[in-house]
Amino acid sequence: ASMVELIGKFAGAFCLSKIIGYFGICLTEPITWAVCVPIVLGGFVKEMNNRLKRGGSRRWRFTMTEEEKLDAGLYYDFWDAGVNGRKLNAIKFCRELRRMQDADATEEEQAVLIGKYFGSVGRDVCLCPGFMCDSGKNIHVGDQFLANYNVTILDIIPVHIDYVMIGPNTLITTVNHPITPKGRREHLGIGKPVTIGNDVWIGGNVTILPGVTIGNNVVIAAGAVVTKDVPDNCIIGGVPAKKIKDIENDIL
Numbered sequence: 001a002s003m004v005e006l007i008g009k010f011a012g013a014f015c016l017s018k019i020i021g022y023f024g025i026c027l028t029e030p031i032t033w034a035v036c037v038p039i040v041l042g043g044f045v046k047e048m049n050n051r052l053k054r055g056g057s058r059r060w061r062f063t064m065t066e067e068e069k070l071d072a073g074l075y076y077d078f079w080d081a082g083v084n085g086r087k088l089n090a091i092k093f094c095r096e097l098r099r100m101q102d103a104d105a106t107e108e109e110q111a112v113l114i115g116k117y118f119g120s121v122g123r124d125v126c127l128c129p130g131f132m133c134d135s136g137k138n139i140h141v142g143d144q145f146l147a148n149y150n151v152t153i154l155d156i157i158p159v160h161i162d163y164v165m166i167g168p169n170t171l172i173t174t175v176n177h178p179i180t181p182k183g184r185r186e187h188l189g190i191g192k193p194v195t196i197g198n199d200v201w202i203g204g205n206v207t208i209l210p211g212v213t214i215g216n217n218v219v220i221a222a223g224a225v226v227t228k229d230v231p232d233n234c235i236i237g238g239v240p241a242k243k244i245k246d247i248e249n250d251i252l
């Protein structure tokens with residue numbers, strides 16, 4: 001080798017040793033770990049969450065079942081056999097309930113069936129004919145809960161309802177879908193819970209969308225579409241629903 005080549009190799013080796021030594025010193029400094037580790041871990045967690053929210057790539061799907069994704073509030077495949085099994089069980093319940101109603105079963109007899117399929121049930125609960133749900137086990141209702149004719153509760157995620165009257169043809173839904181065609185072709189859904197407080201009167205043909213929380217002593221006008229949380233002691237109405245006026249709570 002020529003003298004120029006030897007000098008070049010020596011200079012390269014010297015620079016590399018300096019670089020390695022510099023990083024070795026850095027890695028022993030607490031400030032390096034305090035700054036770099038959160039950045040690296042944060043990026044990893046963010047990427048994993050993004051993958052799961054998109055339904056997960058093949059690389060990640062083995063970590064969670066579709067039912068686990070559903071229960072965790074992540075995007076899930078609603079064509080999955082386990083997820084679909086919940087709906088089929090709910091259909092069985094609704095069919096049994098309608099059969100009992102057609103046979104003039106007493107409210108006490110119906111209450112036994114409702115208690116078997118609902119997550120929790122208060123006293124004197126009444127479901128009029130035409131009631132439909134998506135699971136049943138995610139529905140939790142309080143005392144003297146009344147669902148008039150053709151009420152539908154899509155409860156893929158928990159729905160908590162206290163002392164409430166629901167008018168006919170009302171829909172309470174916890175399920176949503178992507179706004180992108182790709183996501184819909186992948187059969188993706190996502191759930192957000194709904195909570196409805198005490199002494200709420202929901203008029204006929206009302207729609208309550210996923211993620212909504214409704215306070216106590218609320219009246220929802222017929223035909224309203226509730227897209228946002230509702231405070232206590234008020235009347236709301238319209239599409240989308242807005243507060244019309246405050247009302248008094250005379251049982252406090």
